[in-house]
Amino acid sequence: MPIAPSTHYRLGPSSSSRWLACPWSLRAPSSPRNTAAAEGDVAHAMGASILTGENTLDDAGSLRAGLAMYVSHVQANGVEPIVERVWESMEITAAATSRLPPKEGTLEGFGGTLDCLLISGQTAVVYDLKWGEIPVKAPNNTQLLSYASLIHEHFAVSEFHGVIVQPNAKGGPNISVAQYTESEVIQHRERVKVAAASDEKRVGRHCLFCPLRYNKQCAEGVEFARQKGWRYKV
Numbered sequence: 001m002p003i004a005p006s007t008h009y010r011l012g013p014s015s016s017s018r019w020l021a022c023p024w025s026l027r028a029p030s031s032p033r034n035t036a037a038a039e040g041d042v043a044h045a046m047g048a049s050i051l052t053g054e055n056t057l058d059d060a061g062s063l064r065a066g067l068a069m070y071v072s073h074v075q076a077n078g079v080e081p082i083v084e085r086v087w088e089s090m091e092i093t094a095a096a097t098s099r100l101p102p103k104e105g106t107l108e109g110f111g112g113t114l115d116c117l118l119i120s121g122q123t124a125v126v127y128d129l130k131w132g133e134i135p136v137k138a139p140n141n142t143q144l145l146s147y148a149s150l151i152h153e154h155f156a157v158s159e160f161h162g163v164i165v166q167p168n169a170k171g172g173p174n175i176s177v178a179q180y181t182e183s184e185v186i187q188h189r190e191r192v193k194v195a196a197a198s199d200e201k202r203v204g205r206h207c208l209f210c211p212l213r214y215n216k217q218c219a220e221g222v223e224f225a226r227q228k229g230w231r232y233k234v
């Protein structure tokens with residue numbers, strides 16, 4: 001089986017909905033990887049190796065149906081995919097977050113590993129393969145907008161599409177697509193810059209996914225959860 005990449009940044013796209021809402025949570029440790037996440041890692045790695053031709057769907061075993069959905073959607077574009085590549089912002093540098101305590105296994109700055117990128121002329125398509133069950137939509141998705149912001153620094157593109165492929169979504173397999181304007185992408189990067197330089201703490205629904213809350217290291221988050229009656233850990 002292929003091995004999943006493991007490069008993580010402080011300002012990582014996957015947790016951006018939380019740290020954009022509450023910059024203080026950039027101090028949070030990484031969440032432990034559970035069994036479902038580990039299966040997702042394997043699916044991502046296999047999906048990448050199929051797209052690059054190292055493996056085929058016949059090698060995917062029980063992951064075959066979900067990965068077929070992902071691979072066929074990518075390949076239908078007829079563009080050579082750039083797969084599982086790490087993208088880092090030169091503009092939002094490590095200096096922006098170097099005031100924070102070190103975080104094990106994490107690079108400072110704004111960056112992340114993009115499952116799949118297609119570049120064609122002025123257009124970029126960013127793909128996110130989601131292996132979990134909670135349905136996720138592409139419109140206004142801060143993770144996809146974060147990837148688009150990173151890509152905008154590296155390519156002369158002005159049109160952005162985000163695609164979430166979610167084979168195991170509750171309610172059935174789903175593909176969600178959105179288009180982002182260049183000004184939306186630029187605005188998003190400005191939000192990232194503001195968050196990188198901020199120590200503001202704000203409670204809200206995003207506390208649900210914050211390790212500082214479920215590790216009981218944020219009194220405000222714990223109290224917010226108590227008021228909301230959240231009884232589960234994550």
Ligand code: SF4
Pocket residue numbers: 018022024025201202203204206207210211212213218220221222
């Ligand atoms: S628990 Fe909520 S308020 Fe506290 S750091 Fe996390 S996201 Fe911010």
